[in-house]
Amino acid sequence: QVQLVESGGGLIQAGGSLSLSCEATGNFFAVNRMGWHRQTPGNQREHFATMLKNGETEYSVSAAGRFTITRDNEKNAVYLQGRDLRPEDTGVYFCTTRVYEKDFNYRNYWSQGIQVTVSS
Numbered sequence: 843q844v845q846l847v848e849s850g851g852g853l854i855q856a857g858g859s860l861s862l863s864c865e866a867t868g869n870f871f872a873v874n875r876m877g878w879h880r881q882t883p884g885n886q887r888e889h890f891a892t893m894l895k896n897g898e899t900e901y902s903v904s905a906a907g908r909f910t911i912t913r914d915n916e917k918n919a920v921y922l923q924g925r926d927l928r929p930e931d932t933g934v935y936f937c938t939t940r941v942y943e944k945d946f947n948y949r950n951y952w953s954q955g956i957q958v959t960v961s962s
Contacts, residue, residue: 844868846937846953856962860909860924864937864953865917874948875940876913876920880904881955882933890935891922927960934958 850862866873877892891911892900899911913920920937937953
């Protein structure tokens with residue numbers, strides 16, 4: 843079983859910065875892909891940013907330019923930093939990961955989500 847523990851988020855003033863972290867814990871061989879999805883009010887959940895274990899990154903149009911994803915492979919953790927936050931960045935941010943488990947299967951996991959509210 844894998845758990846994703848998130849921290850950060852909350853209420854942020856427009857123009858401010860965001861810092862989210864997420865750590866994968868449990869009994870597994872390795873963590874492959876780690877990333878973030880976002881669900882803004884009235885919209886479906888969307889891919890936001892992903893980082894592979896080799897450092898390759900992929901950003902959505904919404905994330906590119908103002909958000910940066912990083913990870914710490916030793917801690918099985920992924921981070922999301924954002925700058926110049928806007929009210930339209932308000933939403934729930936979900937940490938996602940693909941894990942190679944002890945039964946030799948890959949599985950995807952999602953966090954419960956963390957609320958980010960950007961006030962104007």
